[in-house]
Amino acid sequence: MTTFVDQVREMGFKQAAIAKADEAVERITAGMNISDVRGALRGDEPRRPNPRLRPHADGFWLHIRPSFYHTEVTHFYPTFRLGWLSTFMFVWETITGIILMIFYTPSPLAAYNNMWNILANVPLGQLMRNMHRLGAEVMVLVVALHMLRTFITGSYKKPRQFTWATGMILLVLTLLLSFSGYLLPWDQLAYWALTVFLSGAEAAPAPAAVNENILLILQGAPSLGAGGLLRWYLFHVLLMPLLLAIFFFVHYYKVVLHGFSLPPGREKIGEDTAKRVPRTERTYFIPDILTSELMWSALTTLFLVAGALWFWDAPLEHHADPIVTPLHVVAPWYLSWSQGWLKLADKTIVVGFIPLLMVAFIVMPYFEVGKSRRYADRRVGLSVAFLFMAIMLVSNWMGSPEYRVESSAEQEVSQEILPQEGPSVLLGVPYEHMAPGTYLPGEEVAGNPHLTEALEEFQAAMYRHSCHVPGNQNERLPREWDECEIAVLDSGDKRYGNFFKDAVMPDPYAELVIEEFQPNLLKLTLNYEVVNPDNPDEMLVESDWVSYRHADSNYEEECRYANKNC
Amino acid sequence: MQVKIVIGTIAFMLTMMIMGFAALREPTRLEEYTHAFEGRSIENGAKIFEGNCATCHGMNGKGEECENTAGEKIGCQGLPLNYQPLLCGDISDRTARMNAMNWAGTKDAFVESVVAAGRGGTAMPVWSAQFGGPMRDDEIKNVVAFVLNWENDALCDEELPTFDWPTLADTFLTDFPDGDAANGETLYVSYGCSGCHGAPDGSIPANVGPDLSAIAVDGGTRIEDYTAVMYVYESILEPNAYIAEQCPTGPCVGPPSAMPANFAERMSANPQDMADMLAYLLGQ
Numbered sequence: 141m142t143t144f145v146d147q148v149r150e151m152g153f154k155q156a157a158i159a160k161a162d163e164a165v166e167r168i169t170a171g172m173n174i175s176d177v178r179g180a181l182r183g184d185e186p187r188r189p190n191p192r193l194r195p196h197a198d199g200f201w202l203h204i205r206p207s208f209y210h211t212e213v214t215h216f217y218p219t220f221r222l223g224w225l226s227t228f229m230f231v232w233e234t235i236t237g238i239i240l241m242i243f244y245t246p247s248p249l250a251a252y253n254n255m256w257n258i259l260a261n262v263p264l265g266q267l268m269r270n271m272h273r274l275g276a277e278v279m280v281l282v283v284a285l286h287m288l289r290t291f292i293t294g295s296y297k298k299p300r301q302f303t304w305a306t307g308m309i310l311l312v313l314t315l316l317l318s319f320s321g322y323l324l325p326w327d328q329l330a331y332w333a334l335t336v337f338l339s340g341a342e343a344a345p346a347p348a349a350v351n352e353n354i355l356l357i358l359q360g361a362p363s364l365g366a367g368g369l370l371r372w373y374l375f376h377v378l379l380m381p382l383l384l385a386i387f388f389f390v391h392y393y394k395v396v397l398h399g400f401s402l403p404p405g406r407e408k409i410g411e412d413t414a415k416r417v418p419r420t421e422r423t424y425f426i427p428d429i430l431t432s433e434l435m436w437s438a439l440t441t442l443f444l445v446a447g448a449l450w451f452w453d454a455p456l457e458h459h460a461d462p463i464v465t466p467l468h469v470v471a472p473w474y475l476s477w478s479q480g481w482l483k484l485a486d487k488t489i490v491v492g493f494i495p496l497l498m499v500a501f502i503v504m505p506y507f508e509v510g511k512s513r514r515y516a517d518r519r520v521g522l523s524v525a526f527l528f529m530a531i532m533l534v535s536n537w538m539g540s541p542e543y544r545v546e547s548s549a550e551q552e553v554s555q556e557i558l559p560q561e562g563p564s565v566l567l568g569v570p571y572e573h574m575a576p577g578t579y580l581p582g583e584e585v586a587g588n589p590h591l592t593e594a595l596e597e598f599q600a601a602m603y604r605h606s607c608h609v610p611g612n613q614n615e616r617l618p619r620e621w622d623e624c625e626i627a628v629l630d631s632g633d634k635r636y637g638n639f640f641k642d643a644v645m646p647d648p649y650a651e652l653v654i655e656e657f658q659p660n661l662l663k664l665t666l667n668y669e670v671v672n673p674d675n676p677d678e679m680l681v682e683s684d685w686v687s688y689r690h691a692d693s694n695y696e697e698e699c700r701y702a703n704k705n706c
Numbered sequence: 707m708q709v710k711i712v713i714g715t716i717a718f719m720l721t722m723m724i725m726g727f728a729a730l731r732e733p734t735r736l737e738e739y740t741h742a743f744e745g746r747s748i749e750n751g752a753k754i755f756e757g758n759c760a761t762c763h764g765m766n767g768k769g770e771e772c773e774n775t776a777g778e779k780i781g782c783q784g785l786p787l788n789y790q791p792l793l794c795g796d797i798s799d800r801t802a803r804m805n806a807m808n809w810a811g812t813k814d815a816f817v818e819s820v821v822a823a824g825r826g827g828t829a830m831p832v833w834s835a836q837f838g839g840p841m842r843d844d845e846i847k848n849v850v851a852f853v854l855n856w857e858n859d860a861l862c863d864e865e866l867p868t869f870d871w872p873t874l875a876d877t878f879l880t881d882f883p884d885g886d887a888a889n890g891e892t893l894y895v896s897y898g899c900s901g902c903h904g905a906p907d908g909s910i911p912a913n914v915g916p917d918l919s920a921i922a923v924d925g926g927t928r929i930e931d932y933t934a935v936m937y938v939y940e941s942i943l944e945p946n947a948y949i950a951e952q953c954p955t956g957p958c959v960g961p962p963s964a965m966p967a968n969f970a971e972r973m974s975a976n977p978q979d980m981a982d983m984l985a986y987l988l989g990q
């Protein structure tokens with residue numbers, strides 16, 4: 141054994157240091173010395189025996205990766221890099237999630253304040269939160285698209301049925317991972333989305349005792365509270381990621397074992413040649429795939445950072461309140477389809493149907509045994525898939541806020557102008573332009589374009605929820621509403637409708653009152669009055685909607701984001 | 707491959723630049739969000755105050771105009787909160803109310819403690835869920851932020867009038883001989899007496915303090931050698947001096963009395979109010 145000192149004596153310090161560095165690099169890369177690394181980066185031919193294969197054989201990190209790919213599968217088509225991207229998103233979520241964990245306590249007493257602390261006291265905290273939450277949504281999308289592509293290219297067919305089955309489990313875990321994180325901010329959005337979800341669990345087609353106990357396990361107590369939050373936190377940071385990691389390795393092991401499937405047209409029907417790669421068709425992991433993956437990592441990071449900083453903002457509503465049900469409870473978009481189904485069918489049926497559907501998806505490749513992966517031979521299969529997607533899109537729309545159970549017309553208007561949660565055009569008006577006074581919808585306020593714009597929005601919302609009864613003696617303010625479509629109900633009452641809705645306000649009066657209330661605090665009131673067109677003594681609607689606005693509350697800032705409606 | 711290395715490197719550098727840009731902006735952004743948090747806390751507090759506190763303290767916190775849930779005017783049971791002695795501290799931010807109540811902590815904690823734990827023996831209820839009330843901690847914090855937000859320069863710079871109340875009612879009445887009983891009735895509502903002692907017309911019965919409809923007679927029987935005028939005069943100025951026996955819900959508690967001890971201060975601006983009130987209470 142020659143020691144470093146011996147080496148220095150033998151070849152001088154400089155040479156000895158270089159030799160030492162070379163040795164270190166070779167150890168770290170598990171087989172490639174400095175000149176091998178340089179050669180690989182430069183794109184030179186490797187020496188023989190090929191040192192670029194050694195990291196796969198001897199190294200921990202690369203032993204799971206194949207040392208070469210079929211060149212046909214390294215292009216954008218057929219993988220669209222979606223499987224890789226799913227993996228990237230999982231790593232991304234883990235890193236940003238661990239950072240957020242540092243500032244989070246899973247307790248109803250602390251969680252919501254923790255969120256504000258992350259926004260207001262943690263440097264780059266908002267960026268971290270946005271990146272994590274944006275990442276969660278992107279991951280769901282990417283995994284779903286990856287599933288779609290493996291279906292379309294017929295990659296689920298023999299011998300890859302089991303890869304598909306583990307993939308389905310990964311999809312469910314991804315959804316649960318995303319959704320379990322939803323509760324953690326402990327705001328109204330989180331609390332009510334989960335409450336709706338759990339009420340689904342309660343309606344499962346099983347004996348009541350079973351359902352009750354499942355519900356008890358899921359929320360830790362008869363109602364969602366401290367115990368429930370802790371459980372969902374542990375699901376989110378421990379159980380789900382652990383399961384996902386395990387199934388990911390099973391999934392990926394199978395992927396490597398069978399090789400990535402070639403584009404369907406590239407092999408004979410019924411043959412699977414992915415593992416027989418001629419020398420001329422090989423693309424080696426080092427350096428080509430590795431540099432490609434590093435480039436995609438850098439690009440994806442760039443997009444996610446820029447998106448989270450400039451274009452998208454994680455929502456944070458008011459503190460969770462079990463007593464105050466929001467006007468519109470919405471599920472996250474990736475579960476919106478289930479809310480859509482709930483509007484069509486009985487809860488128990490829907491809740492029973494979803495697990496059946498999942499099982500059907502898992503076992504699908506074992507029953508769909510058509511030999512050909514070519515598109516032309518799979519017209520029926522592909523059509524069914526696109527039909528299914530169309531159904532999902534329609535269901536998603538039906539579950540979305542656009543297609544919701546309407547509350548009364550004046551509440552809908554208020555919800556657009558001064559929503560219970562989040563910003564609006566009116567809240568986005570800079571504070572100094574919120575001049576106290578009484579304003580009518582559509583009024584033009586001289587020298588105040590911001591407020592004028594908000595009042596236009598008020599008018600537009602009123603227009604959608606109002607109509608005019610010709611010859612109405614009790615009309616308060618002639619405004620340009622469309623003519624009412626009047627329906628007489630069984631009870632004898634009339635219902636006034638317009639082009640947009642069945643139940644709107646006939647010739648309503650509405651105003652916005654802005655009052656100075658406290659130093660730097662305004663009181664905003666929307667007043668509505670609707671006189672029965674047939675009876676001047678009867679008020680059909682007489683209500684107000686109050687909201688407060690502080691000079692520093694800074695809804696203007698929120699309005700800059702693409703995912704905020706103002 | 708070389709192209710990919712270049713694209714990857716550029717993307718990485720751009721990401722670092724964006725992060726750097728975000729980091730430069732951070733101090734301003736953090737400050738904005740800190741203010742936004744406080745601002746929204748006050749907004750939420752306003753809603754809570756409107757729904758829970760305005761019936762006793764008045765929507766404007768002056769303790770003068772209160773409405774019940776049906777929108778009818780009622781007397782205010784609570785103390786004024788939009789009020790210099792509660793909100794405006796001296797150089798070390800100690801307020802008159804903190805001194806009067808022997809509170810050792812900070813001003814914010816003083817208000818928070820009253821709201822959270824209520825004030826025993828008075829109509830001020832317990833609010834915090836920790837002590838058996840209906841509100842979560844964040845709601846308490848919000849409504850306290852709202853109450854404290856009434857503090858402003860105009861309120862604090864205002865000279866509070868002081869009036870040296872004579873010990874004896876008779877001495878006072880020689881200076882203010884002409885009491886207007888009709889105005890006294892209005893004041894009886896606007897000072898909030900009716901909130902505890904019942905509406906003058908009997909539409910709302912006495913619920914905290916004794917019914918006063920017969921005080922012109924009973925007042926003379928409470929303390930030896932006291933006439934009804936002397937007694938009522940003292941009862942208003944110093945509720946703790948003598949605790950009446952029978953309150954609507956049982957024996958009256960105290961001292962300290964459940965009746966606020968700040969009418970001397972509040973009537974200082976206009977001592978004639980006392981004369982009118984006496985005329986009303988004793989003339990009926």
Ligand code: HEM
Pocket residue numbers: 219221222223224225226227230283284286287290295296300303304305306307308310311314388391392395399400401402
């Ligand atoms: C967290 C979720 C997932 C991760 C991280 C993941 C990862 C991967 C990766 C890295 C590949 C290599 C090929 C490629 O990049 O396309 C792959 C292939 C595959 N995945 Fe996934 N996957 C996930 C979810 C799914 C789902 C939901 C399905 C379908 C139900 C699925 C089915 C497949 C199949 C069939 C292949 C083989 C494709 C082929 O050989 O061409 N995976 N997966």
